[in-house]
Amino acid sequence: MTVTEDVRDDKRARGPVGSRVKPSAALARRRSASWAPMVFAVVIGAGAGAGSIVFRWCITTFTHLFSGHADYAADPGSGNPHVSWLGPCFVILAPVVGGLLYGPLVQRFAKEARGHGVPEVMLAVAQRGGRISPKVAVVKTLASALTIGSGGSVGREGPIVQIGSALGSTLGRLARASEERMRLLVACGAAGGIAATFNAPLAGVFFAMELILGTFSAEAFGATVLASVTASVIGRAAFGDTAFLTLPDFHVDHLAQYGLFALLGVVAAVVGVGFSRALYLVEDACDWAWRGPEWLRPAVGGLLLGLVLLALPQMYGVGYPVLQKATEGGYAVGFLLLLMLGKMLATSLTIGIGGSGGVFAPSLFIGAMLGSAYGVVAHRLLPASAGAVGAYALVAMGAVFAGAARAPITAVVILFELTGEYSIILPLMLAIVLATATGRLLTRDTIYTLKLRRRGIDLDGPASGAPIGGQPVSAVMEPLPSALAASTSLEDASDLLSRSGHGALPVVGDAGEYVGVVTARALAEALAEQPQAAPGRIGRLAEPPAIVTADQSLAQAMHTLLSAAGTGLPVLDEPNGKPVGWLSHQSALRAVHTSRPQPVRSPSRAA
Structure with a gap:
């Protein structure tokens, strides 16, 4: 409500000159309506924060159950103490057992919980008035935790976005909110989920506005900030206030490094777009090959995923310990490139067989491997001016995501918050902007919108069956x-x-x-x-x-x-x-x- 409208309504609420009566019911309703999104944002943020705690607990529990470790990627190639007689070969069976559990769950209760989640939320906001079934929050939590815990090589940002968005949509439906308000509440849920899961409140805000809403406004910014802050407070109380990666200080000591970072941004965009294409190419291959019931598909496909994990156990789960080691220069160039290609294959296969999980963390992993390899080569060719290898890994993490998702603001902010490393901000911004521009030149779709376009859905076009939009x-x-x-x-x-x-x-x-x-x-x-x-x-x-x-x-x-x-x-x-x-x-x-x-x-x- 504008200031002019407020003053005009307040004048109507006054009686004759010199007297004053209580504000009219209409004015009171309008004032309460202006506060409603803020109250809802806090409630949704609290729900998203609590949901992220439950979700991460489920991931840890299932990972320990299936692998015998809190994070198997920290000790790849070891055996499962629960079935020690299998040795490292247990990774062949873990995805099969996990698929037998989450396959029927998703098929029976919420088919939209399959896949990486963010495209479904974008579709709900763009064409369905923000309506998301409340069942999605529960099913997505269990299915994604089972997928990751049993070895699925996916991330947790897609699930928590869908979980938080489902909470926001459910609250909006209970409050009988308008479609515009419902979309805002869905964005608040997404912001809260990202903020609590990654300890990145600013990134949660920009992720919701840049990718979910696709627009910036004062009301949306204020509401998503409240949701993000509330969720972050709850998340930090549970997980602590620690950075995602622990890295040494980086400094750009030579101007030639900016040229190297610029070239890295272009290369990272090509890799990001390649990852997007590989993801859906493998999914198409799985669709073509599978002829059985959908509920059984994750279990049968889990055999192929298990073989990949046996060959490259570093692909088990999200893989943050492997990513951390790569930024520290712990791998040779050839093995870094093998890990990069292995992550593309493992993530694509996990999604293709019907698994549930995000693609943001895999894009960071792929970027870290690419950047580390690039940094090692640059350091060998230009030892006097190349600088630290870890800086290239960090920059490539954001650039690969920006090239694949074309969300430059989110990429810059989230990498800064996830690492707490401000000294690399200028090279990071340079590489991400170039990666975004290169990605736009290579393809019209992002890794998120391509999934929808393959189903015949254009987010800029009319909803299916809409009476307006198709005409020239x-x-x-x-x-x-x-x-x-x-x-x-x-x-x-x-x-x-x-x-x-x-x-x-x-x-x-x-x-x-x-x-x-x-x-x-x-x-x-x-x-x-x-x-x-x-x-x-x-x-x-x-x-x-x-x-x-x-x-x-x-x-x-x-x-x-x-x-x-x-x-x-x-x-x-x-x-x-x-x-x-x-x-x-x-x-x-x-x-x-x-x-x-x-x-x-x-x-x-x-x-």
Whole structure:
């Protein structure tokens, strides 16, 4: 609610001059409504924090049950003391047993809990009004913990995002929140989950806004911050306030290092996009090969995963101890590259057979292996200027994720918070920006949106069955209103604009060329500021708006229309860029009305 509206409503609440009555019920409701998202954000943050504690406890419990270790990647190749007679070969059976447990669970209660989770949350926010089944929180917790505990080479960020988002959606449904408010509560759950699980409150906020909501606003920022802080407090009380990695101080001592970091950003983007492609290539292969019931697929596919773990036991679970050792220079270049490729295969296979887990931690792992190998080679070629090997590992971790997910702000913030290493921030920003740009050049989809597009879902397009969105703009646009000449005075333009019925009008130059659009708001502000002695011309107020073309889908054009000033936008012809029509909110609504099937009148009623 704006300040003006608050003052206006407060004046209505006052009685005659000199008297004062209690605020009206409407004003009280509006004030309470403005506080509701903040209260809900705190509650959701607390729930996400508690959920992260339960989730991590489940992972530790199942890992110890299946491997006999708190984290098998810390001692790869050892045996399981529970079945010591199997030696290291127990890793062949662990994914099979885990699959027999979580396969039927997911198939029976929540199929959307399969996979890495974030795409389902993005879809719920973009096209389903933020609605996520509450069953997902419970099923995702158990399925992901069983997957990771039994050797699945996936991360825990995707599950906790889906768990926290399901909590936010459930609370919104109980409170009968609007769709817009529901989306915000889902984002609060995602922010709280990331913050508590990784001890990264800022990263939780930017992850929710950049990847889940896809937009930034003051209300969304405030609510997600509250959820993130609340979840972080609970998470730190349970897990302690420690950094994700313990690294020595890094310093850029030579300007040539910036060139090396820039090149690393480009290489990391290629690797990140390659990881995304490999993930879905293996998933396609699993879909093609499997002909049995879905509930049995994780167990049968677990045999293949077990063989991979037997050959490379470092792939068991999330693999943070291996990542830490790589940043410390504990592996040779050849083995680092083998671990990088092995992680791509193990993660892809875990997801392909129906496992449940995230892809963020694997992208960090892949980046650490790539960066360490790159740093070793750079140090051998340029020993005087290359610098520390661990710095390249840290930078590549963020760059691979940025190249795959194209979330540069999240990548910078989360790497800074996960490591607590500020001295590397400039090279990190440079490499991540270049990785994001390179990733955008290589593919239009991210590792998250590609999963949805393969199912025929475009997050920028209409929801399935929606009455609006599939039509081309040319089919619904109105005739172009009379344009204003750039030389028209402000006073004359004001008269013409007020009688046009539009909140904005196109402006053309002396030669008839299209200049831009002038809005009623811009004109009113100019008239209020300009002295009466200065006539002024409308051409200086014309600004080119965001482009809408005639062959564009209405769903894509609606995003542009809703964010534009005024009540409409000119529709441009793609070849020459000249306006050929006008798209307004009314014409978009008219498309909804005409696309609905009309009721058939019975003959008797017609008579």
